[in-house]
Amino acid sequence: DSLSADKAYSSRGNRRALRARRIPHDIPEKDDQKANRTRKGSRGGRPPTFRPQRYRQRNTIERLMNRRKQFRAVATRYDKLACRYRATVQIADILIWLRAKPDRPKP
Secondary structure, X not given: OOEEOOHHHOOHHHHHHHHHOXXXXXXXXXXXXXXXXXHHXXXXXXXXXXXXXXXXXXXXXXXXXHHHOOOHHHHHOOOOOHHHHHHHHHHHHHHHHHHHOOOOOOO
């Protein structure tokens, strides 16, 4: 497991906090940060590790979360108990899955 985030979260402090907790992360480096690092030369340090394949996979999760937000009960969390909210999310996921599933097989 790893954390994937946008360039907005690529600050040194965020990366340092993730490293301190030993959380692997895939955060692209901002262009200005990259330019500053290369301008400093060897004093700029190593470039942060970045795996573009893992970063692209986060799009799938983002689309799922956006589909979940279409359900009012999931987006606003009307349920007080966590177990009921989890059940609501599971029902929403089932409905999303049923909508995505084709009705007839393709030839």
